[in-house]
Amino acid sequence: MLAPMDSPIMADFVANLDRINALADDSPGFIWRLQGEEENATALRVFEDNYLIVNMSVWSSIDALFAFTYQSAHKEIFKRKKEWFSKMKEMHMACWYVPQEHEPTTEEAKERLAFLNANGETPYAFTFKSKFVAADAAKFRP
Numbered sequence: 001m002l003a004p005m006d007s008p009i010m011a012d013f014v015a016n017l018d019r020i021n022a023l024a025d026d027s028p029g030f031i032w033r034l035q036g037e038e039e040n041a042t043a044l045r046v047f048e049d050n051y052l053i054v055n056m057s058v059w060s061s062i063d064a065l066f067a068f069t070y071q072s073a074h075k076e077i078f079k080r081k082k083e084w085f086s087k088m089k090e091m092h093m094a095c096w097y098v099p100q101e102h103e104p105t106t107e108e109a110k111e112r113l114a115f116l117n118a119n120g121e122t123p124y125a126f127t128f129k130s131k132f133v134a135a136d137a138a139k140f141r142p
Contacts, residue, residue, distance in 0.1 A: 001051045002086055005042055013084040016077055017042065023073055024057065029064020032103055033057040046106040056109055058098060065095070066128055090117045094125045097137040115142060 003009040017040050024030055034041045034056040046054045059065040068074055094112040098104055116125035123136035 001053060002084055004050075005053075010084055012080075013077075014042075020074055020077055024068055027064070027068045027072060029060040030068070031058040031060060034106070044106070046110065054106060054109065056104060056106065058102075058104065062095060062128070069128075091127070093127060095127060096125050097123075097134045 001010060005014060021033070021040055024033060034044070034054065036042070036044045041055055042053050044054055046052070057065070059068070069078065091113065094109065094116045096104075096112050112125040115122075116127075119125075119142075121127060121130045121132075122142070123132040123140035124142045126132050
């Protein structure tokens, strides 16, 4: 983040959180998202840096997540990310396949993100640029 969550800089981001989270919850393919007491994950501290916030969700497919991210009203908020967040030097988003009914932990997310930054895209941790399928992940051994 460019500033604390309660700062004027972050006000419009915060004002849109509930709307965008509700859009995700109601989107085709949505299964689960990480939430704290505020029904979002912005107050959860996963990293030592208080300006790093986490956003985690589970979707039925990478295509469903892609559609939400880039083909729904989320796209307009996503385009504005430079207003609220600085550009990170390392990868800050990682995708991976999880078993049905599994809710990934923030520790899993940190480990996958670290793996992606250290090894590049693999079936173990990847981005939208790769087209790995669950069968690829099942065969891959990090």
